[in-house]
Amino acid sequence: MADIKMKSVDAVIIGFGWTGAIMAKELTEAGLKVVALERGPNRDTYPEGAYPKSIDELTQNSRHALFQDMSKSTLTIRHKPDDQAAPYRQLAAFLPGTGVGGAGLHWSGCHWRITPEELRIRSHYEERYGKNFIPEDMTLQDWGVTYEELEPHFDFAEKVFGTAGQAYKVNGKVVGAGNPFDADRSSEFPLPPMRNTYSAELFRKAAAEVGYHPFSIPSANASAPYTNPYGCQMAPCTFCGFCSGYACYNYSKASPNVNILPALRLVPHFELRAECNVVEIQTDSTGKKATGVLYVDSQGNRVTQPADLVILGTFAYNNAHMMLVSKIGTPYDPKTGQGTIGKNFCYQNENSVSVFFDNDKYTNPFIGAGGNGVACDDFNADHFDHGPLGFVGGSPLWVNQSGSKPISGVGLPSGTPAWGSAWKKAVKDTYTHVLSMNAHGTNMPFRDCYLDLDPEYTDYLGRPLLRLTFDWHENDIKMIRYAVGKMQKIAEAMNPKAIKVSVKNFGEQFDSRHYQTTHMGGGVIMGDNPATSAVNRYLQSWDVSNLFVVGSSAFPQGLGYNPTGTVAALTYWSAKAIREQYLKNPGPLVRA
Amino acid sequence: MPLSTSVPSRRSFLLGTAAFVPAVALTGGLQRPALAANPGTMLPYTPTFFTPDEWAFVVAFVDRLIPSDAEGPGAVELDVPAFIDRQMGQPYGYGKLWYMHGPFRPAPATLGYQLEFTPRDIYRKGIPAADQAIREAFGKRFVDLDPAGRDQAITRLQEGELKLSPVPAQTLFGEFLKNTQEGYFSDPIHGGNRDMAAWKMIGFPGARADFTDWVDRYGAKYPFGPVSIKDLGA
Numbered sequence: 105m106a107d108i109k110m111k112s113v114d115a116v117i118i119g120f121g122w123t124g125a126i127m128a129k130e131l132t133e134a135g136l137k138v139v140a141l142e143r144g145p146n147r148d149t150y151p152e153g154a155y156p157k158s159i160d161e162l163t164q165n166s167r168h169a170l171f172q173d174m175s176k177s178t179l180t181i182r183h184k185p186d187d188q189a190a191p192y193r194q195l196a197a198f199l200p201g202t203g204v205g206g207a208g209l210h211w212s213g214c215h216w217r218i219t220p221e222e223l224r225i226r227s228h229y230e231e232r233y234g235k236n237f238i239p240e241d242m243t244l245q246d247w248g249v250t251y252e253e254l255e256p257h258f259d260f261a262e263k264v265f266g267t268a269g270q271a272y273k274v275n276g277k278v279v280g281a282g283n284p285f286d287a288d289r290s291s292e293f294p295l296p297p298m299r300n301t302y303s304a305e306l307f308r309k310a311a312a313e314v315g316y317h318p319f320s321i322p323s324a325n326a327s328a329p330y331t332n333p334y335g336c337q338m339a340p341c342t343f344c345g346f347c348s349g350y351a352c353y354n355y356s357k358a359s360p361n362v363n364i365l366p367a368l369r370l371v372p373h374f375e376l377r378a379e380c381n382v383v384e385i386q387t388d389s390t391g392k393k394a395t396g397v398l399y400v401d402s403q404g405n406r407v408t409q410p411a412d413l414v415i416l417g418t419f420a421y422n423n424a425h426m427m428l429v430s431k432i433g434t435p436y437d438p439k440t441g442q443g444t445i446g447k448n449f450c451y452q453n454e455n456s457v458s459v460f461f462d463n464d465k466y467t468n469p470f471i472g473a474g475g476n477g478v479a480c481d482d483f484n485a486d487h488f489d490h491g492p493l494g495f496v497g498g499s500p501l502w503v504n505q506s507g508s509k510p511i512s513g514v515g516l517p518s519g520t521p522a523w524g525s526a527w528k529k530a531v532k533d534t535y536t537h538v539l540s541m542n543a544h545g546t547n548m549p550f551r552d553c554y555l556d557l558d559p560e561y562t563d564y565l566g567r568p569l570l571r572l573t574f575d576w577h578e579n580d581i582k583m584i585r586y587a588v589g590k591m592q593k594i595a596e597a598m599n600p601k602a603i604k605v606s607v608k609n610f611g612e613q614f615d616s617r618h619y620q621t622t623h624m625g626g627g628v629i630m631g632d633n634p635a636t637s638a639v640n641r642y643l644q645s646w647d648v649s650n651l652f653v654v655g656s657s658a659f660p661q662g663l664g665y666n667p668t669g670t671v672a673a674l675t676y677w678s679a680k681a682i683r684e685q686y687l688k689n690p691g692p693l694v695r696a
Numbered sequence: 697m698p699l700s701t702s703v704p705s706r707r708s709f710l711l712g713t714a715a716f717v718p719a720v721a722l723t724g725g726l727q728r729p730a731l732a733a734n735p736g737t738m739l740p741y742t743p744t745f746f747t748p749d750e751w752a753f754v755v756a757f758v759d760r761l762i763p764s765d766a767e768g769p770g771a772v773e774l775d776v777p778a779f780i781d782r783q784m785g786q787p788y789g790y791g792k793l794w795y796m797h798g799p800f801r802p803a804p805a806t807l808g809y810q811l812e813f814t815p816r817d818i819y820r821k822g823i824p825a826a827d828q829a830i831r832e833a834f835g836k837r838f839v840d841l842d843p844a845g846r847d848q849a850i851t852r853l854q855e856g857e858l859k860l861s862p863v864p865a866q867t868l869f870g871e872f873l874k875n876t877q878e879g880y881f882s883d884p885i886h887g888g889n890r891d892m893a894a895w896k897m898i899g900f901p902g903a904r905a906d907f908t909d910w911v912d913r914y915g916a917k918y919p920f921g922p923v924s925i926k927d928l929g930a
Contacts, residue, residue: 156928158850160902161884167788178795181807190803190810193795302914322697344905353905466917470900510881510900520852526849532767535898536917561797584879585926 107402113137116397116411118382118426120606120666121206123417123654123675125360126370128376129334130679131415132342136689137373139409141399143381143418144173144203148361152209153351161509165349170210172200172419177563179421183575183613185552187437187603191569193560198622199349200419204378205238205361206570207622208668212348212474213324213357214507216665217483218256220287222249225496225661233491239579241551243441243494247661248632248641249677251287252294257676259290261669262322265358266330266338268295268475269280269322273692283319285434285481298327298341303467303539307503310597316590317481322669323475324358334367345507347474357474365622369611383565385414385430394432394651400565412690413682416628416653417675421449423657424555424627425570433628433638438552438573444638444646446556448549448626448661449572451614453499453580455540455588457595458515458604461537468536470533480594481662483587484664495579499545499587501594501662508535512619515540518604541595543587544621547662550577555627574614581608591674623667625659630674640694642681643674649692654678732858738775739890745784745816746777750823755918756839758876760846768897771876771888777889779879813863815871822868825860826853833858884924895922903928 114136117124123141131138152158163169166597172178172195180189201207221228229238238244262269272282279292284426297320300308304320323349328339341356341619353680368374379402386395386408396410412696415425427433427445461467479502483489490496505525508514510531512630516537520530558571588607595603631637634646643658645651656667663670685693743751751861755777764770771777787883791814799814813821830838838849852858853865860868877880879888881900889895895902902922910918 155905156903156925159905160883160885160925162878162886166878166882168784168793174795175792183804183806188801188803190801191795191797194793194809194810196808245871299912300913305914340908342906342908343911344907346905435707465915467915468907468910468918471918501710509896510895511878514898523850523876525763525765525767528762528765529767532897560799613804614804616808617806 105406108405108407110407110409112396112412113139114411114412115413115415116141116409117415117417118385119143119206119256119416119418119422120204120335120376121201121417122208122360122672124206124415125208125364125368126672127415127417127654127679128374129364130310130676130683132371132374134683136371136413138375139375139411140374141380141382141397141409142204142376142378144378145155145685146378147205147209147351148365149351149353149355150327152354155353158353159344160233161344161417161511163526165509166511166545168195168199170201170203170349171195171201177569179570179572180558180561181572181616182204183573189558189571189573192616196617197620198624199619200653204376205359208360209351210349211668212504212666213270214475214504214557214666214668215262215265215322215324215358215652216669217287218251218663218665218670219285221486222467222548222661222663223249223251223254225248229496236494242579243549243551244496245631245636246662247630247682248637249630250272253267254673254677257673257680258669260333260676261672263294264332264334264363265324265672266295266296266326266332267293267322267324267358268327270320272319272524273398279440283479285450285487286486290579293296293322294380295327295330298323298325298473298476298561300370300478301468301471301505302500302529303469303505304476305472306539306598307541307594308478309593311478311480311501313597314593316482316594318478320480321475321477321504325475326356327472332363334364336363336366338362343471343473343476345470345509347506377401381565381578382426383567385416385651388434392648393667394648395581412650420624420656421555421570421572423653423655427638427653428557428570429567432645434594438554441551444485444634444636445621446554446627447638448629448660449553449574449624450549450626450632450659451547451557451574452621452623452662453545453547453576453658454620455545455582455584455607456540456542457588457591457601457606459539459541459595460517460534460602460604461600463533463537466536467539469505469508469513469538472505474506476506477502477504483590493582493586495582495586496548497546497580498664499543499584499588500650501541501543503539503541505539510535511620513613515604528646530612542590543584543591544664544666545580545584545587546664547580548577549626549661554640576608576612576614578610581610583610584608623656623658623662625662625667628653629660630658632658636696640692642693643678644681644686644693646696650690652682654680716797717922720928738772738777741775741778741781743778743781745781745789746819750819751777752839753827756846757850757872760850761873761876762880769893770928771880774880774888774893775889776784776876776879776888779882779886782887783875784819791815811863811867812907813867815875816865818868818871822860822871825863826858826865826868829858829860833899885926892922892924
């Protein structure tokens, strides 16, 4: 173990998931010498995704082959600011990744664009519902960027990801049976929508019957052979059902490893260093300029990597952790509302309805793909009148049959015992005759939901763990109960043998023991005011202008849709600003 | 989600029948379809983690969690005890997949597991404590109870009515249930689910992993049986 100082580079990227890979591609195209540092190991379709060993539920999902190494680090969780926090010791509610590709290697592939109104959510709600509609403790704010500005980047990201979908409106013209609530697009999806499972088609029919507007979910699982703008190739998805939690064996699911890294490998001025865990971003004596990063490599060496430009692109909440341990920006204080680092942590507010059929009707739930399915958007975003409902937010509803495996994925009827002969009979009678639908709702930011450093627990490097203070608020429970009620009508229209509704009750606390989603956001949020946001509209730190912080950490609120599509578009948007503005004249791109 | 409610579907409501009333209630008079029709036979296996006494307890316990009956195979005949013993030798068994740094202190249940015990500790400390508590409550060691008695003992552990120390009864029960279902349903390469019998019972095709030709055969039964990673030469 030694102290090593590397030669300075133009840009260093912390984390090599989607945001790191996109930034590496964009900045090397601009001629920059780029080093990317990934804390986890090298990973790729071979060997991690190689069939058949990748099709192993126990190793991959139950034993977390691709997920964060919890023995080294985790976060602590508490519900309220005055509670004692406890470590999240076992992966359950959310499954952060590690390694080359990050969570982008084991994501599902639902590939969405944020709705225009969600980008200016405070302004939109105040205009439509009045100044008093948003609760006082809901720290809602606009993003500082518009859908029109992001549209070219959504468009390009879909072409990079090989996204399969059905457009509704292109350049103002209705072109097909896509989501009628969708904003205008500049082009069609690069691939036609995937074929759908029986479960999804049952949802399509039933949702239409009850008056909703079903459409195929945009999916970054290839529906046909495809070569993306980087020359990276994808093969048609085989509906194997092993997406979320797994590396795709078939080059069908978009990932940084499949869709970007093959092109980057050909770039001589790019270097990817795996098993290099960044300890902190270093700044000069003024604290206003980043000088590079300090990391620990796989041999335990402490390595300084100087760089002119630092890109922070770790998983969601880890961006806030890196800012806090590097002492960049002002930590958020929930008592005063001052400070921005750690502010507006947000999650996904999801509940489900299971639908059970007779034994002669096979839903074959093992068939699926992570981004596959049929959704309706009638109760998402502001597609419905919130006035009489008294809550902010909404939820897409869908059947997203991604492949149920027997250890983790058998939904059983209410009242089924947890073990014994009756349990076994229920599993046997149910497994191939059930479908599950989800309300994948928004989670609004609240003053007392935030991230800071834990005063007690540390990671393997001795750094304080991140501490998450989070609980469900009445607004979000009202919303999800409303959305699940609408979804129940779809279930009933399927005329099933039985249905089971799982929905949060008022007063219910966040429960970290059960898988929900790995869609976390906030902590280093974007905005137009340094008093209320950590980064500007280009994801540039207000405090350190040669630091850009990319990822869902920039989201000021939790979206109804899965975050990755918006994360990718924001990253391309930020990269464009770096390439076209920052590199010509390094310094703040927005004057405070 | 911990809180779920069951609502009758439109059809079952119209028919006036409650759907899915469990055939077996967990407490009180137990009815077991075709009880012990086939107690199940393990392949010969010498445990490397469990002691002989623990092993007898484990075999008897998992046999009740997933019994052998007319509906399908039980955990014992699918070698689930051997699966659990093998897992104790894996990083999982040593708690290497968990954040295991102190202080360890009680927290609301919703914040998850907060004990210092690894899976190996849970079994090693939990089994003798459970056996002692069962002997005090039932007058017999667990393995000497009849099937109905074992089910009652397991139920009392599940509900935390039997007090164990230092591993709480519900922690021991939860570990048993999780590992038993894992062994029953995981690929046979891990030593359980012998002959993929649990997959065959429920209709899971294992590592076939290509349904290009079946994705839009709506409502139809998938015609092929399962394959194991082992069968694929990996």
